[in-house]
Amino acid sequence: MKIFVCIKQVPAISEVKIDRKTGTLVREGVPGMINPMDKNALELALSIKENTGADVIALSMGPPQAEEILRESLAMGIDKAYLLTDRAFGGADTLATSYTLSLAIKKILKETEESKNYLVVCGAQAIDGDTAQVGPELAEELNIPQITNVRYVELSENKIIAESIFQSDEIAVIECKLPVLITVLKELNVPRFPTISGIVDAFDYKEVVHWNAKDLDADIQKIGLEGSRTQVYKIFIPPQKNEYIKLSGTIEDVAKDLCQKLKEDKIL
């Protein structure tokens, strides 16, 4: 059995700071990291590996420096890591990204003559783009079913049972035969830390395979900016509005003024 885990390198801060004076992003000293939910995906794959001996493969599409996160996943215990990197992949939206990832999965399946017995795990969403689209689009490209927003998984023989959250007060327990793609939530598990020997292995013995567009035999029309259907038209910092009514004076005055205003607004 094979488990593919798709991971993404994201900035290691939850919000990017902006220099209001120049209107530019403050990028200095922002390191990259594995997208948090992708770590839960890695942990799930590794725990299944411990029980079943499955072969766990991590994939990432990104610039050459994304190799760092694949090294980290190798240190956590992943068997093989692939970095899909090519200038031609740049500027990809989710449609183009999922196509590129699907090519790598198909290539690995073909090379290892595995066809049905596999699971794909993705984090439910990335903290930078926040789209939650690559997982379902990848499932569609691979023509396999999907279960999104998963918070618990059990694997038995060739099927999985997953708990998925579609309503805030309900959990749906869903059963599905392999192959299937699942997207996982943070509450699924607690990701392990790399061990010392894991780190040594990751840097001295294991390798991160680099594949470019040619290696994947990619259709140029479907990758990168060319393969993207959405186009960034405009990027802007939300306008500042500074017309609020400032209430000042003693604490009592302020409280009185506010209540008076709210009465005028017919709220009180």
Added chain:
Amino acid sequence: MSIKIDRENCTGCGSCINSCLYGGITLFDGKAKLIPEKCILCGACVEACPVGAIIIKDEKKEKKIDISQYKGVWIIGEHYNNKIKNYVYQLLGKGRELADKLKVELTLILLGSELDENLEELGMYGADRVIYVKSPLLRNYYSEIYVNVITDLIIEYKPEIVLVGATPIGRDFAPRISKRLQTGLTADCTGLDIDQETRNLLLQTRPTFGGNIMATIRTPNSRPQMSTIRPGMFKVPKKMDKKPKIKIIEGKFKESDISTNIVKIIKRGKKRINLEEAQIVVAGGRGIGSKENFKIIKDLAKELNAEVAGSRVAVELGWIDPERQVGQTGKTISPRLYIACGISGAIQHKVGILCSDIIVAINKDPNAPIFEIAHYGIVGDLHKVVPAITREIRRLKEEEKVRKY
């Protein structure tokens, strides 16, 4: 597409460097130089250049699909145990506005099992037509059925715009449909409009980079233009006098055809807090200081008959229940009055409250971004101001009582 810099004309003024949010351009040898690894070809530098030395070239061939065949705005509805979700009405309001600008019909698509009685009234919220796909299986959500049915309907009717709620369900089926149709999908939009220039392109605005920056996205060369929209961004429209055309399609699905099988549904026995529908919300953030201090927020909320909420920080510090979180990763709310106490107002928080009628901000930092969207602002110590407001409201109530007496 590619960006070319004319080194002859470039004066090395650096305007382009300041305009680039991605650090994709730099000065080299006194002239602007592109860093292709970082450039996303957004074109901001092209506009910023005062001497026109930066040119963006669109080498993309026009896609073959005939865009003019696609007409109409669609909304894909969602229900919970056959009760139509509130955000669907909000989307109908926005959809109506877009359809009017484009002079086309607004259609609502519903998949359910017992929605027959609800169909008529949907016209009052702006739908010209309702297409209802009916099957006992559709009481529950099945990814595969939604994807297959909606894709087939889109291929048959060719709408130009398809709007879906950015809920766990909408975000489950919409990406697969967009992939099958090879069209663009913009996630979790907070604003929608029609481009004034092209007159037909949907402008889809969403927070990006964790929320500090807004991006407007277009889908110029494929159809339909699809987006998922964050619930709570638009107001439920006023009812109008309108009867929709209704088309009912009997779905002939069998459970055995579906690869995912719902074994059971477990109720999460939590009392639902309905922040989304609260009239008044009082919220606390980092400035509250401790879990105990939240009492002053609760006291004020009690006096105002309001719901209590918190910012992401307040939730992460364990001062308040995660279900009461307001903002991008929490709830998006639209109360008549929102009182933000000790909340600095990161954009993630702001997008969650923008639809509030009146926003009161109480913060000791006069430069806190929350004041940018406040209607009334109090710069001061919330630990003193909030109890004073509570006392004043109490006093007013007493006064009222006396007057009535």
